Amino acid sequence: MDLKQLKGLRVGLFTSGGLSSTAVAAWLAENGVDVTCxxxxxGQQAPMPAGELATRLSEHGLKSRAVDLRAEMAGTALDLVTYQATYEGGxxxxxxxxxxxxxxxxxxxxxADGCDVLAHGxxxxxxxxxxxxxxxxxxxxxxxxxxPWTEAWMLERFPTRTHMSTYLSDLGYPKELTDWAAYSIDGSLAGFSHESDALESLATAPASLEPLMTVWPQDAADEPxxxxxxxxxxRPVAVDGTAVAPLDAMLRANALGGRHGISLRTVVENRVNGTKCRGVYEAPGxxxxxxxxxxxxxACLDKPSTALLRRLSATLGGAVYEGRFHDASGRAAAAGADLLAAGVSGTVEATLYRGNVHVQRLLDLADAPGTARQTRFTHGGHHWITQAGQGATV
Known part of the structure; x- marks a missing residue:
């Protein structure tokens, strides 16, 4: 699409406060496009909370609207937990x-607002x-x-991130939105990613990076x-004995995990376009x-179910990464994982200490059908007894 076409349409621009989306918003508005941010x-707090960002954009003459999607983000984050849907490097x-x-x-x-175009930066x-x-x-x-950044006319105007930063600075935008020429973050209440010119070199240690949700393990609390x-x-339904909604579960797990240095991973990943890229990721909750x-x-799934869940987890981790989570294949894999998870309930006690999660006890388990744990030493130590089922000697 060219600028002339955009001027006849209502554009809804997803704006996170990142350098590129903010530059797009300001430049389109300056050139007469009916754009709303x-x-x-x-749940992101950087570069600034959503409400504050919307206010700042409005102060600079941009139409903006904040929409609360924290509950939806928390629900999706807990989908990842249920499905164990991690990507490369875990x-x-x-x-x-x-x-x-x-x-x-x-x-x-x-x-509902009558937009014709969905735009992003x-x-x-x-x-x-x-x-x-x-x-x-x-x-x-x-x-x-x-x-925007597939259009030659936009790339000609802003050939580098430095050009974006200079443009916004000249317009008087705050440093929180302009000082990102060589660094980029993306975040939510589920986690943050960090990329930069320095991190692109595999010879550079990420030690100078400042985490946003957690701390480096050596800086974590002294006591477990x-x-x-x-x-x-x-699905998590209670934390420390208190019933929780998905958003509460995420916030409480984030706070405790962050205090104890949980979750800083440096990964060189295979990207959708076939290249590799290095990033640092934090998701303490x-x-x-x-x-x-x-x-x-x-403890609760039988052997075939466990093996199947592992395969579904890998499929779903890839689907989330590639933007296929809601494709038919992603929905089918999620339905299978939900079926396996449906019969798994119990309470987990864990200790957190300097970047490590140690599961201590499992209580009040509800096994999926067909599972049975065996005991030996509690029955004299010379043969196995099934703990679930009829207690028959095996």
Missing amino acids: YVADI YWNTTGASRAVLVSGLGPVLR CVGGGNDQSRFARYAARFTPDLTVFT GTFTVRFEGG LDVLGPCLDALYQ
Whole structure:
């Protein structure tokens, strides 16, 4: 799409406070495009909270609207836990997960506001361009998707991120929104990713990076912390004896995990476009809840079910990363994982200490059908007895 075409349409721009999306918003508005910035609150606090960002954009003459999607983001984050849906290196791809939340959550708002175009500021040819395209086709097929950084006329105006930063600085935008020429973050209440010019070199240690949700293990609390979580059907329903909704579960797990240095992973991953890229990822709540539920799966699922869940987890981890979480294959894999998780309930007690999660006890387990634990030493030590079922000698 060219600028002339955009001037005749109402554009809804997903704006996170990132350098590229903010530059797009300011420049389109300056050139007479009817653009509204939609700021989704998915629990991110950087570069600034969603409400503050919407206010700052409005102060600079941009139409903006904040939309609270924290509950939806928390629900999707806990889907990842239930499905054990990690990606390469065992990390939780919270960026890919958030793209589904943004399009499914903001799409109806754009439509209700009369928007014709869904726009975003993601890098042309990158992972997120592909993710947004897939989810827009799934959730907002009636809206045209505008990807600025695949258009020659936008690239000519802003050939580098430094040009974007200078442009916004000259317009008086705050440093919190402009000082990102060589660094990029993406975040939600589920986790944050960090990329930069320095991190692109595999010879550079990430030690200078400042985490946003957790701390480096050596800086964590001196004393271990305890965490008790009750799962029912593979979903957390109580934390430390208090019933929780998904958002509460995530916030409490994030706070404790962050205090104890849980979750900093450096990964060189295979990207959607066939390249490799290095990033640093933090998701303390997921890295607390995930191992706790995995311990329940180990205890409660029979061998074939466990093997099947592992395969489904790998499929779903890839689907989240590639923006296929809501494709037919992703929905089928999720339905299978839900079926396996449905019979798995119990309470997990864990100790957190300097980057490690140690599961201590499993209590009040509800086994999936067909499982039976065996005991030996509690029956004299010379033969096995099934603990579940009829207690027959094996």
